[in-house]
Amino acid sequence: MRRFDSLPVFFFRFSSFRRLVPAALIPLVCLCCMSCNSTKKTPVPVLLVNSEMQRVPNSWQLDFKEKIKWDYASGVELAGMIAAADFYGIPAVKDYFIAYCDTMVNDDGTIKTYKPSEESLDRIHSAKLFFRAYEETGKDKYRKALDLVFSQFSHQPRNADGGFWHKRVYPYQMWLDGLYMGEPFYAQYLTTYADELGDSALQAGYEDIVNQFVTCARHTFDASTGLFRHAYDDARQQAWADSLTGQSAHCWGRALGWYSMALVDVMDWLPSQYQAPLDSIFSVVAAGVARYQDDESGLWFQVMDQPGREGNYLESSCSAMFTYALYKGIRTGHLPESYLSVAERAYEGMLAQFIETDSETGLVSFTRTCAVAGLGGNPYRSGTFDYYVGETIRANDPKAVGPFLLACIEHDKRLQRSADK
Numbered sequence: 001m002r003r004f005d006s007l008p009v010f011f012f013r014f015s016s017f018r019r020l021v022p023a024a025l026i027p028l029v030c031l032c033c034m035s036c037n038s039t040k041k042t043p044v045p046v047l048l049v050n051s052e053m054q055r056v057p058n059s060w061q062l063d064f065k066e067k068i069k070w071d072y073a074s075g076v077e078l079a080g081m082i083a084a085a086d087f088y089g090i091p092a093v094k095d096y097f098i099a100y101c102d103t104m105v106n107d108d109g110t111i112k113t114y115k116p117s118e119e120s121l122d123r124i125h126s127a128k129l130f131f132r133a134y135e136e137t138g139k140d141k142y143r144k145a146l147d148l149v150f151s152q153f154s155h156q157p158r159n160a161d162g163g164f165w166h167k168r169v170y171p172y173q174m175w176l177d178g179l180y181m182g183e184p185f186y187a188q189y190l191t192t193y194a195d196e197l198g199d200s201a202l203q204a205g206y207e208d209i210v211n212q213f214v215t216c217a218r219h220t221f222d223a224s225t226g227l228f229r230h231a232y233d234d235a236r237q238q239a240w241a242d243s244l245t246g247q248s249a250h251c252w253g254r255a256l257g258w259y260s261m262a263l264v265d266v267m268d269w270l271p272s273q274y275q276a277p278l279d280s281i282f283s284v285v286a287a288g289v290a291r292y293q294d295d296e297s298g299l300w301f302q303v304m305d306q307p308g309r310e311g312n313y314l315e316s317s318c319s320a321m322f323t324y325a326l327y328k329g330i331r332t333g334h335l336p337e338s339y340l341s342v343a344e345r346a347y348e349g350m351l352a353q354f355i356e357t358d359s360e361t362g363l364v365s366f367t368r369t370c371a372v373a374g375l376g377g378n379p380y381r382s383g384t385f386d387y388y389v390g391e392t393i394r395a396n397d398p399k400a401v402g403p404f405l406l407a408c409i410e411h412d413k414r415l416q417r418s419a420d421k
Contacts, residue, residue, distance in 0.1 A: 043088055043408070043412070044351065044355060044364070044408065045084045045088065045404070045405045045408040045409070046084065046088050046090060047357075047364040048355075048364045048365075048366060048401065048404070048405065049081050049084050049085070049090055049093060049405065050090070050092075051363040051364045051365070052077070052081070052396065052401060053092060053093070053096055054363060055363065055396065058099075059074070059078065059096045059097065059099050059100035059103070060074070060099075060100055060103045060104065062074040062077050062078070062100075062398050063077075063397075063398045068103065068104070068112050068113060069113050070104060070111050070112060070113045070114040070123060070126065071122065071123070071126065072122050072123070072124075072125040072126055072181055073397075073398040073399055074100065074126060074398060075125050075126025075127075075128060075129055076125070076126075076398050076399055076402035076403070077398030077399075077401050077402040077405075078096075078097055078100055078126075078129055078402070079128065079129065079402055079406075080401060080402030080403065080404070080405030080406050081093050081096070081097065081402070081405065082094075082097050082129075082132060083405065083406060083409055084405045084408075084409060085097075087409045087412070087413075094136070097129070097132075097133075098133060098136060098137065100129070101129055101130060101133040101142065102133075104126075105130070105133075105141050105142060105145045106141065107141050108141065108144065109140075109141045109142075109143070109144020109145045109147070109148055110145070110148065111127075111145055111148070111149075114148075114149075116148070116149075116151070116152050116155075117168075118167065118168060118169075119152065119155065119156050119157055119165070119167060119168040120166075120167040120168070120169075121156070121164060121166055121167065121177075121178040121181040121182040122166075122167070122177075122178075122181050123149075123152075123181075124149055124152060124181055124182045124185050124186075125180065125181040125182070125184075125185060127145065127146060127149040127185055128184065128185050128188060130142040130143075130145050130146050130149075131146065131188060131192065134146070146189060149185070150185075150186075150189045153182075153186060153208075156182075157171065159172055159174070159215075159234045160234070161211075161215050161234075162208070162211050162212075162215060163211075163212060163215040163216060163219075163234070164178060164182065164212060166178045166231070169377075170375075170376060170377075171235070172233055172234040172235035172237070173231055173232070173233050173234070173238070173375070173376075174215065174216045174219060174220070174231060174232055174234070175230065175231040175255065175374075175375070176216065176220060176228060176230060176231065176255040176256060176258055176259040177230075177231075177254075177255050177258045177259075178216075179212060179213060179216055179258065179259050179262040179263075180258035180259065180261055180262035180265075181258075182212070183209050183212055183213070183262055183266050184262060184265040184266045184268075184269070186205065186208075186209055187205075187206070187209055187266045187268075187269035187270050188268075188269045190202055190205045190206065190209075190269070191269040191270075191271075192269075206270060206271060206274045207274070209266065209270065209274075210270075210274050210277055210278065213262075213263065213266075213277070213278055213281060214277050214281070216259075217281045217284075219232040219234070219245075219246065219247070220232050220247060221284075222247070222251065222305070225251065225288070225292075225305045226284070226287060226288040226291060227251040227256065227288045227292065227304055227305055228251060228255075228256055228259065228285070228288070229247040229248045229249070229250065229251055230248040230250060230251065230252040230255040230375065230383065231247075231248045231255070231375055231383075232245065232246040232247045232248065233246045234246055238375070238376055239376075239380070239382065240375050240376065240381070240382055240383035248375055248383045249383050249384060249385075250303050250304075250305055250306065250383065250384075250385060250388065251303070251304040251305045252302070252303065252304070252373055252388055253300050253301060253302055253303070253304045253315050253317075253318030253319075254315070254317045254318045254321065254370060254373065254399065256285070256288075256289070256304065256318065256322075257317060257318040257320075257321025257322055257325075257403070258321065259285065260282075260285050260286075260289065260321060260322060260325035261321050261324060261325050261403065263278055263281060263282045263285065263325070263329075263334075264282070264324075264325045264328045264329050264332065264334060265328075266278070267332065267334060268332075275334075279334055282329060282334055282335065283335070285325075286325075286326065286329065286335055286339055289322050289325075289326070289342070290339060290342045292304050292305075292307060293342055293345070293346065294307065294314060294349075297314055297349045297352075297353055298342075298345030298346045298347075298348060298349030299314040299315075299316075299319040299346060299349045299350065299353060300314065300315065300318050300319050300322060300346075301313065301314060301315065302314075302315040302318070302370055302388055302389055303385055303388050303389060304318070306385055309385065311385075311386070311389045312385075312389055313368070313389065313393070314353060314368065315368065315369065315370055316350065316353075316354045316366060316367060316368045316369045316400045316404070317369045317370065317397065317399045317400035317403065319346060319349070319350055319354070320350060320366075320400055320403035320404040320406075320407050321403045322346060323343055323346040323347055323350065323403075323407040323410075323411075324403050324404075324406045324407040324410055326339050326340075326342055326343040326346070327343045327347075327407060327410035327411060327414065328406075328410050330343070330414075331410060331413065331414065343411075346407075347407060347408075347411050350404065350407070353368070354366055354367050354368055354400075354404075355367075356395070365395045365396050366395065366396060366397075366400055366401050366404050367395040367396075368393055368395070369393065369394060369395070369397035369399065369400040370388075370391050370392075370393060370397075371391060371392040371393065371394050371397060372391060372392070373387075373388055373391050
């Protein structure tokens, strides 16, 4: 028998709440200053963006691709790059960004290598780029692509409580990752095209989004640590799933990072009357993140619930994601100012631990990122501690570069506001 009586109040069922291209690049200079807000030196995120465009001149090749492939990783980095271009002024990024979108979207609005029948939440995320591409170019193919991807929600498989399966090939499973892959796009589409959808469809959609967060949180929360496990299997069929709770064995840092970014980003598009349950969850997520911050570095470990264990390591993607989510949560009023010291220590830690500059080329890198981790599949991923720490570690992974850029922007927005006072 499953027991949830020890969980925080926000895990109760949502039904109670319902009643209430690129141009030639300027040669890069060496990284002499470790502050994103320097007025005398080129900011670190600008150096990193320019380095990435030099390393990867064709934007569709981000994430080390040799063949065109529709995935979420490119979208994560490009979202960070276009945000950095807007904030710092990096003209070459616009062409780089549009080149990716034009490459991926056919004239009829179909997307290269995207198969809606796979019913994978991972295939939804990068479509967020098309809102901006449609705004910039006015090309109707981007609106068609947005409509196509949005239609996936109408047939995405669900558990009995309404939670989306992560993918059709991962039946009955909800992963923390999936909330970032699906829900921010879901909310942005609803709000952007609200006039076309009508009040009934909007209400149902917004309630569905909140239910996804609440359902996933209720099933993945680990009361013994205050963290959230990577995933759960509602059918209790997977070898990685606990036979009683269905939970995976550990809190993987990046999975919780995805979830934290999903919470803070979805509220940009979710009307205020729907946000209370997500604020409650975000407060628990933030408390756990603060509790497990490494005292010495200000960063977070690959396997968050095993800090200091031999073989564990400070991982850059989750550290960037938490830093971004904390800064943005404070700025938007979803977190109290008391979390600022956590974000500031993490920001300084990232600059000290993860930024490297090639002495010969001057190219800047963001390092020590877990290349990939998951559960199940073939070959089978067991979700054990040894599995997570044994995956490949690499530099300039889009899943880390994008969130790092966003974290820097949030840091500098705060400095800018302070200077304007």
